Every structure is written in structure tokens, then in C-alpha cells.
């Protein structure tokens with residue numbers, strides 16, 4: 001039963017959900033991943049028409065895989081491939097590697113461009129996923145004594161069923177979904193929820209709404225943990241600290257992808273990087289241009305290969321997310337590799353005067369300095385073939401100094417962090433629109449290379 005508490009859920013004072021797995025040596029991780037990869041590639045080749053033809057066309061065969069680096073001989077896939085194959089062989093595409101009767105659940109991507117792609121799960125895929133979510137929640141300190149309020153969308157969204165991970169762990173699980181903020185605050189207050197999952201922007205907005213409604217967050221509410229995903233903010237220390245201060249709670253950043261599963265990396269209680277589900281996913285971080293692996297700590301594109309999901313194996317999926325990672329031991333005792341946050345999406349990366357700039361770099365500046373409210377907007381234009389970056393940033397309600405001084409300070413910090421100069425416009429507090437889901441903070445008005 002996917003929703004039942006795991007029969008072997010450990011006692012609450014135990015640090016690990018599965019200690020032998022979570023603390024094994026790096027050599028043991030690599031041996032486990034190699035064994036899973038060999039099986040998974042063989043399954044994909046035997047049962048998916050797409051993979052059979054794409055491996056054949058590339059002249060590679062699963063039998064040739066002797067070490068983890070051999071994955072680099074296999075072809076990439078991306079969102080475009082998923083869309084094309086789904087259109088060619090509806091409704092699930094020919095990356096599918098099981099009979100349709102074995103599929104019990106699908107999620108679909110929000111599909112900001114084009115048709116959403118479906119992500120199918122067998123009963124076994126679903127069950128293993130939920131078990132992993134329980135393990136991840138446990139690593140973030142959630143326990144059976146908690147009251148967990150899940151306020152993510154349930155409509156085809158892969159984040160929805162993650163609530164079952166908290167339920168399997170044994171926490172009292174409140175399936176709130178996405179309801180108006182006043183209603184959500186009422187639910188949190190009535191049931192004295194101790195944990196909640198939402199986006200970073202919404203956590204901030206919800207906290208500000210509570211303050212406006214006259215709710216004394218620390219006295220009347222009982223939130224101790226906030227799980228966030230879907231935006232870089234959860235891994236930007238300055239953003240995290242401001243939301244934590246607002247709520248008097250700890251923020252844990254999680255990372256998931258509709259085309260893989262809900263959350264496949266998350267912060268432990270040390271909150272330094274997100275531990276990967278390394279027994280479910282083989283992670284590569286590659287230079288987006290050359291495809292060569294980048295060194296630890298360097299930024300590169302995240303490329304993921306599933307190791308267990310049999311319904312639709314994902315072999316070398318280019319996520320478009322720019323991340324960095326570390327294999328250094330974590331103080332929590334877990335030995336899995338950690339992602340040091342998502343710096344942005346390749347699509348979000350702005351090239352300004354030839355310099356790569358991520359909105360997350362600018363967000364860190366806006367949130368570090370308490371003379372700013374933390375809200376900001378970027379506008380990029382082209383004037384006589386030259387890029388012009390304008391940053392609109394709100395001053396804090398309590399700031400009583402001169403706007404010119406504030407603008408100069410912001411511009412100086414921005415130049416030193418990104419190497420780019422910008423016009424900075426200081427706006428009164430509460431001017432910029434507040435996000436209720438994913439924040440839209442960039443307006444690129446440039447048209448074409450010479451526009």
C-alpha cells in the first residue's frame with residue numbers, strides 16, 4: 001500500500017532512514033550505480049523501440065558498459081525528443097519500455113512551450129519513488145510526530161504525490177493542494193501544521209500575508225520546517241535566511257523534474273547542498289557546449305539518467321538546468337553527492353555584453369542587504385547594439401536614507417559579483433507584484449541579435 005507507513009520505519013531518534021545505503025562508501029555507491037545502469041540500459045534497449053534504434057544508430061550497446069564513464073558513449077535526449085516521440089507514437093511515445101497495461105500513474109510537465117509531455121510510472125516505479133520521498137523527508141528531519149501540510153498542485157503535477165512520502169514516513173499528512181493563501185493559513189493554524197512544502201516565492205508571500213492579517217507567526221503558528229522547490233531561491237543563502245527569519249522555521253531546498261520524478265535531490269539538516277537520490281539517478285554535470293564533464297564546484301548542465309524507472313527509462317536527459325556539485329563528505333554522515341543548488345536554467349541565463357548572468361546572482365544581492373525589501377526585476381534592452389541592464393529594486397519600508405546612495409550601493413555590488421554594470425532604479429516598498437507561484441522577474445526586450 002503506497003500510502004501506508006513503511007513497515008520498517010525507524011525510531012524517531014534514528015538519524016537515517018536506511019543507514020547501510022545512505023552511509024556506504026563512494027566505491028560502494030559507484031558499484032551499485034554501475035550494476036543498476038547495466039540492467040537499466042539493457043531493459044531500455046530490449047523494450048523501447050526508440051532506445052533500440054538510437055543506440056544502434058550511435059553504434060553502442062548496453063553490453064559494452066564496463067564503468068560509469070561508459071555512459072558518455074550513449075546519445076543524449078532532451079525535452080524536444082520527448083515531445084517528438086510522443087507525437088509520433090501517441091499517447092506516451094516509444095521511449096516507453098513496458099506494456100501500457102502496466103502503467104498506473106502519469107504526471108505531465110507544465111509545458112510552458114508546446115504540448116505537455118507525460119511521464120508514466122508502473123506500480124513498482126511509483127512505490128520506489130514514494131519510498132525515496134520518505135527517505136528524503138527523513139533526512140530533512142521530518143518525523144512521524146510531525147503534521148505535514150502539502151500545498152503543491154495535484155493536477156498532473158509530479159510534486160503532488162510527494163505528500164505520500166510524508167505519509168509513508170508516518171507524518172500526519174494534510175493534502176491541502178493549492179488554495180488561496182487566507183485558506184491555507186487557516187488550515188495551517190487550525191491543525192497546527194509543523195511542516196509545509198511550497199515554492200520559495202510563495203513561502204515568502206504567505207509569510208507576508210500572515211503578517212498583514214495580524215497573525216503572530218511564531219506564537220499562533222507552529223511551522224518548523226518549510227520544504228521548497230521549483231525556483232533557485234531555496235539554495236540562495238540570502239533568500240533562505242530571509243524566509244527563515246520571517247517564519248522562524250528552517251528552509252530545505254528540494255529539486256525534482258516531471259520527466260524523472262517528484263523530488264530527486266534534497267537538503268539534509270546540514271542544509272549545505274542537496275543530496276542526490278544516487279540509487280535512482282545517475283548524475284552528469286557537463287559543459288553545455290563541449291559535453292565534457294566539468295570539475296567539482298564548476299557550473300555545468302545537469303544531465304540525468306534513470307537507474308530504476310522501468311516504465312520510461314530516461315537515458316542522458318539534458319535538463320537545461322545549470323548546477324554545480326560536490327562529492328565532499330557531508331557533516332550529516334550521508335555519502336551521496338550533493339548538488340550545490342540550481343544556478344538557473346540555460347533558458348534563463350542572460351548574456352549581457354557577452355557576460356553570462358543568472359537572475360539568481362542578482363537575487364542574492366537584493367536579499368542580502370536589509371535596506372532592500374528583497375523584491376527585484378531585471379529589464380534587458382539594446383541601445384545602439386549595446387546591451388543595457390536595468391535593475392528595479394524595492395527599498396525596505398523602514399529605509400530612511402537617500403535613494404541615490406542605495407542605487408549606487410546596489411550597482412557597485414552587482415558589478416563586483418557579475419562584472420556587469422547596470423542602471424539601478426529604486427522603487428518604494430510594495431511596488432513590484434508579488435508572486436504566488438513561480439516568480440517572473442526578467443523582461444528581455446532585446447529582439448534578435450541586431451534588433
Ligand SMILES: [Zn+2]
Pocket residue numbers: 268269270275330331332333334
Ligand atoms: Zn548531508
